Amino acid sequence: MADKNGIQITSELEMVNDKMCICVEREGSYERKLFVENKGGSDVEFTYYSPLQWMHCFKFEDSARVTRNDPRLISPGETYEVKLTFFAEDVGVFASTVAFEFKSTDLSSRPFHIVRFIEADFRNQLVMALAPVEPYKPFRLSSLPNVKYNVDEGQKPQSQVLNRLEYEVLLQDYNCPGYINDLTTILKDASRVPRGHLQDKKSLLETPLSFQNYADRFHLLLYLEEAQMLVDIKRYNKENVTMTQDKQNKKLLELEVPGVSENRPSVLRGDHLLLTKSKDLNLPFVTKYKGYVHRVELDKLKLGFSSKFLSSFINNMKFQVEFTFNRLLMRLQHRAVQLAVDHNLEEVLFPTGSTAPSSGTKPPLKLFDRTLEKNHEQYTAVCNIVEGVSKPAPYLVFGPPGTGKTVTMVEAIKQLEKCIPGARILACAPSNSAADQLCEKLLPHVDSHKVYRIYALSRSPAEIPPSLLDCCNLSGDDYEYPSKEELMDYKILVTTAYTAGRLVTGGLPAGHFTHIFVDEAGHAVESEAIIGIAGLLRAETGQLVLAGDPKQLGPILRSPIAIQYGLGLSLLERLMTKNPLYQKGETGFNPRYVTKLLQNYRSHRSILKIPNEMFYDGELQARADEYSTSLYCNWEHLPKRGFPLIFHGVQGKDERESSSPSFFNTTEITKVIDYLKKLLLTTQGKKGIAKISPKDIGIITPYRKQVEKLRKAIRMCDKELKVFKGIDELKVGSVEEFQGQERRVIIVSTVRSSGEYINIDTDFNIGFLNNEKRFNVAMTRAKSLLIVVGNPIILSSDSTWSRFIQYCTDEGGYTGMNRTNIEGTDEIIVRIAALSLQMAEEVDTGESSIQAYAHPEWRNEQ
Numbered sequence: 001m002a003d004k005n006g007i008q009i010t011s012e013l014e015m016v017n018d019k020m021c022i023c024v025e026r027e028g029s030y031e032r033k034l035f036v037e038n039k040g041g042s043d044v045e046f047t048y049y050s051p052l053q054w055m056h057c058f059k060f061e062d063s064a065r066v067t068r069n070d071p072r073l074i075s076p077g078e079t080y081e082v083k084l085t086f087f088a089e090d091v092g093v094f095a096s097t098v099a100f101e102f103k104s105t106d107l108s109s110r111p112f113h114i115v116r117f118i119e120a121d122f123r124n125q126l127v128m129a130l131a132p133v134e135p136y137k138p139f140r141l142s143s144l145p146n147v148k149y150n151v152d153e154g155q156k157p158q159s160q161v162l163n164r165l166e167y168e169v170l171l172q173d174y175n176c177p178g179y180i181n182d183l184t185t186i187l188k189d190a191s192r193v194p195r196g197h198l199q200d201k202k203s204l205l206e207t208p209l210s211f212q213n214y215a216d217r218f219h220l221l222l223y224l225e226e227a228q229m230l231v232d233i234k235r236y237n238k239e240n241v242t243m244t245q246d247k248q249n250k251k252l253l254e255l256e257v258p259g260v261s262e263n264r265p266s267v268l269r270g271d272h273l274l275l276t277k278s279k280d281l282n283l284p285f286v287t288k289y290k291g292y293v294h295r296v297e298l299d300k301l302k303l304g305f306s307s308k309f310l311s312s313f314i315n316n317m318k319f320q321v322e323f324t325f326n327r328l329l330m331r332l333q334h335r336a337v338q339l340a341v342d343h344n345l346e347e348v349l350f351p352t353g354s355t356a357p358s359s360g361t362k363p364p365l366k367l368f369d370r371t372l373e374k375n376h377e378q379y380t381a382v383c384n385i386v387e388g389v390s391k392p393a394p395y396l397v398f399g400p401p402g403t404g405k406t407v408t409m410v411e412a413i414k415q416l417e418k419c420i421p422g423a424r425i426l427a428c429a430p431s432n433s434a435a436d437q438l439c440e441k442l443l444p445h446v447d448s449h450k451v452y453r454i455y456a457l458s459r460s461p462a463e464i465p466p467s468l469l470d471c472c473n474l475s476g477d478d479y480e481y482p483s484k485e486e487l488m489d490y491k492i493l494v495t496t497a498y499t500a501g502r503l504v505t506g507g508l509p510a511g512h513f514t515h516i517f518v519d520e521a522g523h524a525v526e527s528e529a530i531i532g533i534a535g536l537l538r539a540e541t542g543q544l545v546l547a548g549d550p551k552q553l554g555p556i557l558r559s560p561i562a563i564q565y566g567l568g569l570s571l572l573e574r575l576m577t578k579n580p581l582y583q584k585g586e587t588g589f590n591p592r593y594v595t596k597l598l599q600n601y602r603s604h605r606s607i608l609k610i611p612n613e614m615f616y617d618g619e620l621q622a623r624a625d626e627y628s629t630s631l632y633c634n635w636e637h638l639p640k641r642g643f644p645l646i647f648h649g650v651q652g653k654d655e656r657e658s659s660s661p662s663f664f665n666t667t668e669i670t671k672v673i674d675y676l677k678k679l680l681l682t683t684q685g686k687k688g689i690a691k692i693s694p695k696d697i698g699i700i701t702p703y704r705k706q707v708e709k710l711r712k713a714i715r716m717c718d719k720e721l722k723v724f725k726g727i728d729e730l731k732v733g734s735v736e737e738f739q740g741q742e743r744r745v746i747i748v749s750t751v752r753s754s755g756e757y758i759n760i761d762t763d764f765n766i767g768f769l770n771n772e773k774r775f776n777v778a779m780t781r782a783k784s785l786l787i788v789v790g791n792p793i794i795l796s797s798d799s800t801w802s803r804f805i806q807y808c809t810d811e812g813g814y815t816g817m818n819r820t821n822i823e824g825t826d827e828i829i830v831r832i833a834a835l836s837l838q839m840a841e842e843v844d845t846g847e848s849s850i851q852a853y854a855h856p857e858w859r860n861e862q
């Protein structure tokens, strides 16, 4: 970039972070001058200039049409102009790197180069309304000094909970043993040979999982995971932070924690933080104030402290903050693996199929959802679950997205409730949204007083679906836990896997539940999936049913070592891959234990094609009803009629604001809003297109900040959308929040527009790139129309996305940014390397290296 040999390149454009920037707010063409000035003492030949990558929206011209064969002499003191035209056609941020080549008149000299970065930003009103509220300034991570301290206990949120459920079954601490750090070091370094008990632990990890080593192996894996969590949570410690008093509740203090809504760090209601007054830090002995989390609101925490602390609190007081993580979730898993052994669940967890199948034919079932009767696999699965043919082995319902796993499970639960008078059912899922969905699907056919949805205190009441308010444990603004006896009266309890642990603690006896169902079982670590099983299921009499798809989102873990030794394998996947009862034989799967569903009833066949080929060996059959999946096949905004899939390429910018580490992309938001308005306002009910309401549309994006900005754009900025009837029911959420869900129309905003942040995505397991499972879930939620808005160049660096974009292009579904002549960073790097090479090697062949770095398109033009 440096000016060289007296040549300076300046322009009329504003310089921002070493870039020449032009910012416009309207369509049109904009001309700006670049100045090549000779400030040296001798003549210089201007031999060439070229953008290193071709951008259709930029044009460069000069009066003499400089070429190598016809260079322009620039004498000392002279300035020569190059005209840049920016064609603003579509909102976005467009960047170009331009290389200028010169040669001094001395014949023996070699060419030299100067590079300039040019960025053009075409923004509209919405982009401006959503712009960063203040520049991004990452917060400094600090390791707090080891000082002696005492802890001042804070105010817990639980105080308002009506708790009639006793604590009958002990939950021990399961503290991480001291040797775990040494073991971690040894396991990370293959050259180190462990001795004594560390050797025993290493051998335990290397021995295949069996019922004999079940609890010991899982305890060890969980400790390894916890050790990594402890290291990771320290990254979030903060210095010199201030708090403010909450406006609604003066007893709470508000602390800003950017990233908390994306689980960076993960903080739930009821967790606690430790705060030390900054001014006390030099003291030999300090007090750490415990603040309990009463609410998590986007990037803010509302904390409850002791009254002593509150009376000494003054605004702008500075603190050091240490995050802790809630060990409860680890402890519940430790207890579960122990209870699995104590309750002898060997035939459930390592089934051998030793018991004879029940004989005799049962009368045929009349299903609530008659459509399932037409699918032999689903119908058989429901009958087999009701008959309990796999007992004590678990019954598995697995298959790709939209094949009806959840509806099969729900139908089986309804049939059990109807046909087996003594049936008591526990229905679980790893996430709240999946558990809510189970409950919502049960309600149309089961009396609401027979079903009870139990939430943990950490669940924000605002997120509870209105349809479940009458059958859950939220009472007014507070949660309650009914007594054991009251809970045992319900025929069906629905909860997350973790919250099922409270039922174990509450002393519900093993064998009370005749059937336990776990949906989305591929999403949970085995030790998590069994929290609601171990201690509640009696192996000889109970029936366990697992449903899921190992190709969708799996467990999220922190420790590479725990993953290496198998903690990332879900119970569902372990049974399917390691247990002979669940393997595919010559005649397919054994229907006594497993049903594989392969008929997709959700999506238009064009939407299914890529996930089907990439993740399901093409086995998936598109069986959704033609009428409903074709509703948008004639939509006027489709690039190609009959292909209800759009990839809209945009050239945006991934931005951050304030101290939030999360990303957003306002150019993509503009496009998403455009499509939303086309769907809801301009083409509603037009030309054979069915009417659609906001609840039938879902917007998926991987970053929390983009979720927040999209919601703001829809509910606050756009004057037509914000007053649109039912707009609050339009769900905008992360992929995790959409797992198990479907919508008639799905719009995906991928956000990423810069290669430099891809490592952050990989490190924190966020974003879409390098994450096939997240891609799979997002792409398989739409029934009749899928619109993906993203930067095709960045996404194409990932083989899965590249194939998807190619597919859309081949089928005519690609639109937006003209890609034909745009290349990725790799090509630019090659061209920059070509420049440097020539300088480094000091070769002067008399031939310019320009051919090596100029874009072919540019050469043709010249």
Ligand SMILES: Nc1ncnc2c1ncn2[C@@H]1O[C@H](COP(=O)(O)OP(=O)(O)OP(=O)(O)O)[C@@H](O)[C@H]1O
Pocket (backbone or CB within 6 Å): 371, 372, 373, 374, 375, 378, 399, 400, 401, 402, 403, 404, 405, 406, 407, 408, 549, 600, 601, 602, 739, 740, 741, 742
């Ligand atoms: N036999 C069937 N006939 C018609 N429609 C069906 C049938 N089975 C399921 N469906 C419909 O297919 C859609 C997907 O079903 P469901 O959500 O149960 O699938 P899933 O396998 O659990 O999906 P995911 O893996 O994405 O969670 C739903 O709209 C459901 O009503």
